[in-house]
Amino acid sequence: MQKTAVITGGASGIGKASAFTLGREGYQIALLDIQKERLTVVQQQLTDKGVSSIALEANVSKEEDVKKAVDQVVSHFGQIDVVFSNAGINGTFAPIEHLKEEDWDSTMGVNHKSAFLITKHTVPHLKETKGVLIYTSSVNGTRTFSNFGASLYSSAKAAQIAFMKMAAVELGRFGIRANAICPGAIATNIGENTHAHSSQLKEVAIPTEYPNGRHVLHEGAAPAQKVADLVSFLCSEKASHLSGTEIFIDGADSLF
Numbered sequence: 598m599q600k601t602a603v604i605t606g607g608a609s610g611i612g613k614a615s616a617f618t619l620g621r622e623g624y625q626i627a628l629l630d631i632q633k634e635r636l637t638v639v640q641q642q643l644t645d646k647g648v649s650s651i652a653l654e655a656n657v658s659k660e661e662d663v664k665k666a667v668d669q670v671v672s673h674f675g676q677i678d679v680v681f682s683n684a685g686i687n688g689t690f691a692p693i694e695h696l697k698e699e700d701w702d703s704t705m706g707v708n709h710k711s712a713f714l715i716t717k718h719t720v721p722h723l724k725e726t727k728g729v730l731i732y733t734s735s736v737n738g739t740r741t742f743s744n745f746g747a748s749l750y751s752s753a754k755a756a757q758i759a760f761m762k763m764a765a766v767e768l769g770r771f772g773i774r775a776n777a778i779c780p781g782a783i784a785t786n787i788g789e790n791t792h793a794h795s796s797q798l799k800e801v802a803i804p805t806e807y808p809n810g811r812h813v814l815h816e817g818a819a820p821a822q823k824v825a826d827l828v829s830f831l832c833s834e835k836a837s838h839l840s841g842t843e844i845f846i847d848g849a850d851s852l853f
């Protein structure tokens with residue numbers, strides 16, 4: 598039976614690159630995203646490549662949306678083998694004293710609560726296939742990196758790693774593996790979603806270059822395909838003994 602991969606945030610960036618990569622490898626793809634138009638475009642592109650897919654508009658920080666989407670995936674494809682919990686936003690980047698409660702709620706909601714919700718609703722199906730869970734965290738989840746003002750984003754990404762580890766321990770007895778990937782700067786559309794309070798950020802003096810000389814958001818950002826290749830490896834039998842681990846994919850930038 599053909600395997601099915603569920604990808605949240607599948608309409609853009611890392612999720613989209615992973616959809617094409619797993620599609621090429623024979624997976625049926627379920628894209629979940631909040632952006633309807635982009636979903637339609639990506640689904641058409643997958644169809645053009647001969648990949649079977651379903652595109653579902655869903656806000657993955659809302660339980661009713663997640664439950665409905667998972668039910669639709671199962672009734673459409675019959676099974677779930679891979680869940681790539683990847684949807685995320687930078688949220689608000691600002692000094693801590695300027696952040697609002699709603700900034701916390703939205704940043705934690707999309708980056709972390711979504712991981713809990715998609716896991717909760719897919720675990721019964723992953724138990725049947727001995728499936729794979731992958732979470733997109735960030736270098737910001739464990740290292741301070743250079744993103745001053747990213748206290749909420751970093752908190753959410755750290756929480757995702759903790760959640761992944763507990764999922765790996767709790768679900769391992771069912772043959773389910775769980776890992777997190779921690780990208781550095783990747784060239785995607787995520788900046789469009791960032792509500793940086795630039796005047797406030799000057800207070801914390803964001804460096805524009807890595808200490809190794811690469812520019813933070815342009816020349817230095819790696820293509821999303823680099824991350825998609827890691828996702829592909831984690832889904833494969835070659836990674837069958839890999840679970841409970843966070844993997845950095847940043848060309849060592851965050852070590853500087």
Ligand code: NAD
Nearest residue numbers: 606609610611630631656657684685735782783785786787
């Ligand atoms: P992106 O903006 O290109 O893609 C993110 C996708 O998530 C978008 O299609 C967006 O519509 C979707 N999304 C946002 N909120 C959603 C919601 N509530 N419900 C459903 N979908 C939603 O950005 P990307 O860089 O591909 O981001 C993918 C993941 O990678 C994110 O979790 C991000 O935090 C993480 N990440 C990115 C970088 C980077 O440099 N680009 C670095 C580290 C981690």
